[in-house]
Amino acid sequence: xxxxxxxxMEYPRTGLALDDVTFMLKKGEFCFLTGHSGAGxxxxxxxxxxxxxxxxxxxxxxxYSSTRIREKDxxxxxxxxxxxxxxxxxxxxxxxxxxxxFALEVTGARSNVIRSKVARLLGHVGLxxxxxxxxxxLSGGEQQRVAVARALAHEPLVLLADEPTGNLxxxxxxxxxxxxxxxxxxxxxxxxxxxxxxxxxKSPGVRLLELDHGRLVYDSAAVAA
Amino acid sequence: MPYALxxxxxxxxxxPALTGLSCAMIALSLFIVGLFGIVAYNIRRTIERVESRVxxxxxxxxxxxxxxxELAQREIAAFPEVQxxxxxxxxxxxxxxxxxxxxFRAVFDDLDVNPLPAxxxxxxxxxxxxxxxxxxxxxxxxxxxxxxxxxxxxxxxDKVFLLRRVAGAATxxxxxxxxxxxxxxxxxxxxxxxxxxxxxxxxxxxxxATESFVRRPFLLEGLFTGLAGxxxxxxxxxxxxxxLSGAVVQLEWIPATWLALGLAVGAFLGFAASALAVRRHxxxx
Numbered sequence: 011x012x013x014x015x016x017x018x019m020e021y022p023r024t025g026l027a028l029d030d031v032t033f034m035l036k037k038g039e040f041c042f043l044t045g046h047s048g049a050g051x052x053x054x055x056x057x058x059x060x061x062x063x064x065x066x067x068x069x070x071x072x073x074y075s076s077t078r079i080r081e082k083d084x085x086x087x088x089x090x091x092x093x094x095x096x097x098x099x100x101x102x103x104x105x106x107x108x109x110x111x112f113a114l115e116v117t118g119a120r121s122n123v124i125r126s127k128v129a130r131l132l133g134h135v136g137l138x139x140x141x142x143x144x145x146x147x148l149s150g151g152e153q154q155r156v157a158v159a160r161a162l163a164h165e166p167l168v169l170l171a172d173e174p175t176g177n178l179x180x181x182x183x184x185x186x187x188x189x190x191x192x193x194x195x196x197x198x199x200x201x202x203x204x205x206x207x208x209x210x211x212k213s214p215g216v217r218l219l220e221l222d223h224g225r226l227v228y229d230s231a232a233v234a235a
Numbered sequence: 236m237p238y239a240l241x242x243x244x245x246x247x248x249x250x251p252a253l254t255g256l257s258c259a260m261i262a263l264s265l266f267i268v269g270l271f272g273i274v275a276y277n278i279r280r281t282i283e284r285v286e287s288r289v290x291x292x293x294x295x296x297x298x299x300x301x302x303x304x305e306l307a308q309r310e311i312a313a314f315p316e317v318q319x320x321x322x323x324x325x326x327x328x329x330x331x332x333x334x335x336x337x338x339f340r341a342v343f344d345d346l347d348v349n350p351l352p353a354x355x356x357x358x359x360x361x362x363x364x365x366x367x368x369x370x371x372x373x374x375x376x377x378x379x380x381x382x383x384x385x386x387x388x389x390x391x392x393d394k395v396f397l398l399r400r401v402a403g404a405a406t407x408x409x410x411x412x413x414x415x416x417x418x419x420x421x422x423x424x425x426x427x428x429x430x431x432x433x434x435x436x437x438x439x440x441x442x443x444a445t446e447s448f449v450r451r452p453f454l455l456e457g458l459f460t461g462l463a464g465x466x467x468x469x470x471x472x473x474x475x476x477x478x479l480s481g482a483v484v485q486l487e488w489i490p491a492t493w494l495a496l497g498l499a500v501g502a503f504l505g506f507a508a509s510a511l512a513v514r515r516h517x518x519x520x
Contacts, residue, residue, distance in 0.1 A: 082445060089443035101435055112435075115238050116444035164443065 011037045011072055011167060011199060012058055018066030019053050019224075027053045028064070029224040035201055037167065040194045042210050043203040045221035051203035054221070055170045058201070059091055060084045072167055089117060092161030092169040092198075096176035098153045100145040106132060106156045107141040113163040131159040135189060151182030158189055168199040175206055183209065239448070243455030246428055253424045254460060257505070260420045261464025262471065264413025265501050269472030269489075271406035272497070276489045278399045285395065289364040291357040291373050291387045297325070299353070299381035307379050311355060316363035316372050321356040325349050352383060366396050414504055421460055421505055422512035425453050429516040436520050446517070453513040454506060461505020465498045 012035040019028040028050045035041055043051050056062050057069045060079060069076040074087050100109050107128050114124045132138050135155040145153050154174060161169055171190065175183035187209055194200045204210070210218060220228035247254050295304060304322065312320045323331070328351040333343045357376065359368065369387050377385040429436070439449050473488070480486040 085440075085443045085445040087443075088441070093441055099434070099438060099441070101438060112438065113442035116439045116442060116448060118448075160442065 011035060012201070013070045014054070014057070014067065015070070016067035017054075017057065017064045017069060019050070019057065019062070020065045027224050028057075028221075030067070031221070031224070031226045032067075033219055033226060033229055035168070035199055038194070038197050038199055039217065040191070040200045041202070041217040041219060042213070043201055043219045043221065044205060044207070044210060046205060049221040050224040051205075051221055052172050053224075055093070055172050055201070055203055058168075058170060059093055060087055089164040090167045092158075092164070092166040094154070094157050094161050094169065094171040094174045096173040098145070098150075098157045098177075100153055100156055100160075102145055105142050105144055106137060106148065106152075106159075109145070109156055110159045110163060113160045117164065127163065128159075131162055132156075134162070135159045149182070150178050151185055154178060154182070154186050155189065158186070158193075162193065162198075166198060168201060169193060171200065171202045171204075173204055173206075174202065175204065175209065180208075184212075187213075239451035239455055242452035243459055246452075246456040247459070249431070250424065250427065253420075253427060254456075257417065257421045257424045257460045258464040258467060260413065260417035261461055261501050261504060262467035264410055264417050264504075265465050265468035265497055266471045267413055268406055268410035268500075269468055269497065270475065271402055271409065272489050272493060273472070273476055273486060275399065275402040275406055276493065277486050278395070278402055280487055282395055282399060287361070287364070289359060289369055289387070291355075291359070291369060291376060291385060293355040293357065293373075293376045293379075293382045294352040294384045294386075295354060296381045296383050297352065303379075303381055304353070307381075308355065311357060311376060314372060314375065316359050316368050318358045318360045320358075323354045323356055325351055325353045328352070328354065366393060417464070418504060418508035421457055421508035424460070425457060425509045425512040426516050428453060428456065429513060429520065433520045436517065449517065450510075450513050454509050457505040457507075457509020457512075458502050459505070460509075462498065462502040464505065465501025468501065469494060469497065 014031050014033055017028055017031045018026065020026045031050070031054065043054060045051050053062075057064055057076065058071055060069075060071070060074070060076065063069075063076050071087060072090050074083060079087065101112065104112065110128045110131050111124045114127060119127070129138065129141070132141050135158050137152060137155050137159065140148060140152060143152075145156065148156065154177075158169075169190065174190075175186055178186065183206065190200050190202060210216075218228065218230040219226060308320050308322050311317055326349065329343060329346075329349050332351060333340055336343075355376065357372065359372065363372075373385045373387050376382055436449055476486060476488060480488075
C-alpha cells in the first residue's frame with residue numbers, strides 16, 4: 011500500500027535529510043518509525059502525505075506515485091491518509107465537534123452525514139461528553155483524541171502519527187497508543203514516528219523501522235525474514 | 236449555507252476596517268468613472284441631437300449651368316452617406332431669407348439684384364453624421380467646379396468631438412488609476428485574510444481539501460467587496476447626479492446597460508485582485 015523505493019530528500023539549506031530509503035508498509039500493518047531528532051522521521055511522513063516530493067527515488071501510496079501525481083489528485087490521496095501531530099493542530103476557536111466536522115465539511119460532506127459521523131467519531135475516541143468543549147478547555151491527551159477523531163473522519167487506509175505522544179504524560183501517551191492499536195485492529199495501517207523508546211519496548215512484536223541521519227538502518231521485518 | 240459563502244461573508248465581520256476600505260476604494264474609483272460617465276453620456280446625447288441636424292450646404296456659382304447642377308444633384312443623392320439633396324434656387328433662397336429673417340425684410344425688399352446664391356442642402360443618413368463622414372461628403376461636393384463654398388460647421392463639430400474624446404480619456408485614466416489602488420488594497424486585505432486563517436488553511440490541506448476549495452472563500456470575498464463597492468459608487472453617483480441635474484444643468488441619467496456594466500466591472504475587479512493575491516499568498520503557507 012505504501013512503498014518507498016530508494017528515496018532521497020535533499021534540502022537546499024540543510025542538505026540530505028533522507029538517503030536511499032526503501033521500505034514497504036502493507037495494508038493493516040502497524041509500524042514504529044524511530045530515530046533521533048533530525049533522523050528524517052517527519053520527512054518520511056511528509057513524503058507519504060505528498061506534502062513534498064522526493065529529490066530522488068519514488069514514493070507510492072495507494073496507487074499514486076510521487077513522480078506522476080497531479081496536484082488535484084494530492085487532495086484525493088490525503089483523504090485516504092489520517093495525519094496526527096505532536097502539537098495536535100486543532101483550530102482553537104472551534105469546539106471538539108466542529109474540529110472533527112471541519113475535516114468532513116471541507117471535502118463537501120452533507121450536514122446530516124457530518125452530524126452523525128462526528129458523534130460516532132467522538133464516541134470512538136471516548137470524548138462524546140466533550141463535544142462542545144474548545145481545545146483550550148481540554149487536556150493534552152483529550153486534544154490528541156480529538157485530532158485522532160478528525161484523522162479518522164475519512165476512514166483512512168493509513169494513519170500517520172508524528173510524535174503523537176511527545177506532549178503527553180505517560181498515562182495519556184499509553185491511552186493514545188492503545189487507541190491506535192484499536193484503530194489498527196479494525197484494519198487501518200498505522201505508521202507511528204516516535205523517539206519514545208519506552209513505547210516501543212512495551213510493544214513487542216510490532217514492526218520497527220529505525221532511521222539514522224537519513225538512512226534506514228534497521229527494519230525488524232527484514233531481520234525476521 | 237455552503238462553507239465558502241459563510242467564510243466569505245464572515246470576512247466582513249472579522250476585519251470590517253480593511254474590507255470597508257477596499258469597498259470604499261472601489262466605490263471611489265467607480266464613482267469617478269460614474270461622474271465622467273455621466274458627462275461622456277450627456278456629451279454623446281448632445282452630439283446625437285446635433286448630428287441629427289447636421290447638414291452640408293454647398294453654395295453654387297451664379298454661372299452654373301442648370302444641366303450640370305441637375306446632374307450633380309443626382310450624383311450627390313447617390314452618395315452612400317447622403318439621405319436627401321434639396322436644390323434651393325436663388326429665388327427660393329431670397330424668399331426663405333425674407334421669411335426667416337423678418338428684421339431684415341426691408342433690406343431684402345429694396346434689393347435690385349438678388350445677392351443670394353443657389354445652393355444644395357444635403358442631409359446625411361443617420362450613422363453617417365460624424366465629423367469624418369461630414370468632411371468627406373463636403374470635400375466631394377466641393378470638388379464640383381461650380382460649387383463656390385461648402386459649409387458644415389466644422390469648427391464646433393470638431394470641438395464637440397474633442398470634448399467627448401477628452402471626457403472618455405479622463406474617465407479611463409482617472410478611473411483606471413483609482414481601480415489600480417482599489418485592487419492593491421483588496422490584494423492587501425486578502426493577504427491579511429490568508430495569513431489570519433493560515434492554521435485553518437493548513438488543516439484544510441491536511442484533511443484533503445482541494446486547492447480550489449481553499450481558494451473559494453477568498454475569491455467570493457473579493458467578489459462581494461467589489462460588488463458592495465460598486466453599489467456604493469452607484470448610490471453616490473446617483474446622489475450627485477440628482478443634486479447637479481436640477482441645480483446646475485439639465486442632465487440625463489446613464490442607461491441601465493452602463494450601470495450593469497459598472498456593477499460587473501466592480502465585481503470583476505474585486506474578484507481578479509483577490510484571485511491574484513490568493514494565488515500568490517497561498518503558496519507561502
